[in-house]
Amino acid sequence: MRLGVVVYRSLAEQSGGFRYDRKLVEGLENRGHEVRVVALPWQSYRRALSHNVSTDLRSRLSGFDAVLEDHLCHPSLLRANRALDTPVVSVVHHLRSSEPRSEWKNALYRAVERRYFRGVDAAVCNSETTRRTVRRLRRLPTTVARPAGDRFEAASESSASPVSAATRTERTFDGPLRLVFLGNLIERKGLHVLLSALSTVSGDWTLTVIGAPTDADYAARVRHLRDRYELAESVRFTGRLPDEAVADHLSRDHVLAVPSLYEGLGLVYLEGMAFGVPAIATTAGGAEEIVSDGDTGFLLPPDDADAIADAVRTLRDDRALLRRMSDAARERYSAQPSWEETTATVERFLDDVTDRGRVAAEP
Known part of the structure; x- marks a missing residue:
């Protein structure tokens, strides 16, 4: 399977979310999939929203059997996702609108995230908690692929x-x-x-x-x-x-x-x-x-x-x-699953998603 993986800046960033993404890419490559990382510039939220006026991103995300996107990149992808012909799968560590901040700000982030998920076909979540928050915004097909903790x-x-x-x-x-x-x-x-x-x-x-x-x-x-x-x-x-x-x-x-x-x-x-x-x-x-x-x-x-x-x-x-x-x-x-088990869960889910094909985005 030819897979595009969208992240901000690079997979080398140091956080639990980027570590999850790195291990997922490594695991999919080890299982014979062709994976290409599409790195976007990491800017402020407002600047990231401006990426939607560009048509370049759509061409960078074309030619794959499926595109996996770190949900962190969601403000940059509102327009590009809707123009794609291949399935889009969001990899969600937690929603921005779940973080503690003023309610009016989270209402804004929630609206943007809801619009983002309308252009997504499915979601891979790191926990049941994350899955519940995603499905409150849109009842997407989801799977929970728990991470291993073997960093060290x-x-x-x-x-x-x-x-x-x-x-x-x-x-x-x-x-x-x-x-x-x-x-x-x-x-x-x-x-x-x-x-x-x-x-x-x-x-x-x-x-x-x-x-x-x-x-x-x-x-x-x-x-x-x-x-x-x-x-x-x-x-x-x-x-x-x-x-x-x-x-x-x-x-x-x-x-x-x-x-x-x-x-x-x-x-x-x-x-x-x-x-x-x-x-x-x-x-x-x-x-x-x-x-x-x-x-x-x-x-x-x-x-x-x-x-x-x-x-x-x-x-x-x-x-x-x-x-x-x-x-x-x-x-x-x-008792935690290994990264091999996590990758296998994601691989099975991607097989199901690609078998269904691209689902029409919600308006």
């Missing part, structure tokens, strides 16, 4: 890495409670809420913040919060690290704390569980499909610093619970 398998097994399979589950549970935040520094990831929570937690703990300052203003804001809360001795920012270094942290740290304001799924929680690291996550979005409250971590209300602080105190004081959660987290990771 190669890093943890390479001779260059000090991490081994044994050290993932045999960390020491004494000493300071070692928390790690892993994610790009953007408001949606909730680092500001985590810092507010930790400012009220006494005792022995540390937090390592690993992630690129994607939003420079927000990155400056959370650094300011660290200083304002007088947490400089306990909170360390590392910036983006190579996978080997991240794997080393996850093999030693106790808790992955990423209290996102919304996640379509939250691949990062699985990545931590590969090392037996339980998660502090929120109920906003699909994290509940990975994190079991009180078992593999804590599921807390979004933007609730008091609840986060209570969870940290609980794990600081009850290391037996922390150890049980660590064991449960590793078991939960083992």
Whole structure:
């Protein structure tokens, strides 16, 4: 099958969504499909909408048996999709209109997303939560292709890495409670809420913040919060690290704390569980499909610093619970499908979609 895959900028971008796209492309190529990536410029939402006045995009998306589009690109594709003769499949990690922001802005994004889905034949979703949000906008044929969380398998097994399979589950549970935040520094990831929570937690703990300052203003804001809360001795920012270094942290740290304001799924929680690291996550979005409250971590209300602080105190004081959660987290990771299974799910779905052919777009 000849497949076009549409992304912004390149597949090399660092996020859970782009990692999913990369593994999907790799898996489809390994299964004998011809895949060509169509990279669009990553601009502001308003500038992306202006891509619809160009006729060039339609020609770039022609000549395939099917086109897979990262839903992130939806504002650029409203017009081009309606002109295509081949099936269009959206790969959805989460809807922009699901993110927390003012209602009038989300009403605008929801209208654009609804129009986008009217030009799409089907959708691949990373979670049941994401599938439900898509089908509220249009009752498309959908499949859920859950991601694997094995980002660090190669890093943890390479001779260059000090991490081994044994050290993932045999960390020491004494000493300071070692928390790690892993994610790009953007408001949606909730680092500001985590810092507010930790400012009220006494005792022995540390937090390592690993992630690129994607939003420079927000990155400056959370650094300011660290200083304002007088947490400089306990909170360390590392910036983006190579996978080997991240794997080393996850093999030693106790808790992955990423209290996102919304996640379509939250691949990062699985990545931590590969090392037996339980998660502090929120109920906003699909994290509940990975994190079991009180078992593999804590599921807390979004933007609730008091609840986060209570969870940290609980794990600081009850290391037996922390150890049980660590064991449960590793078991939960083992139950997740592999990327081979994920790709097979998508391949079967694409076969069905291409057999049906292009469905007339809704007006």
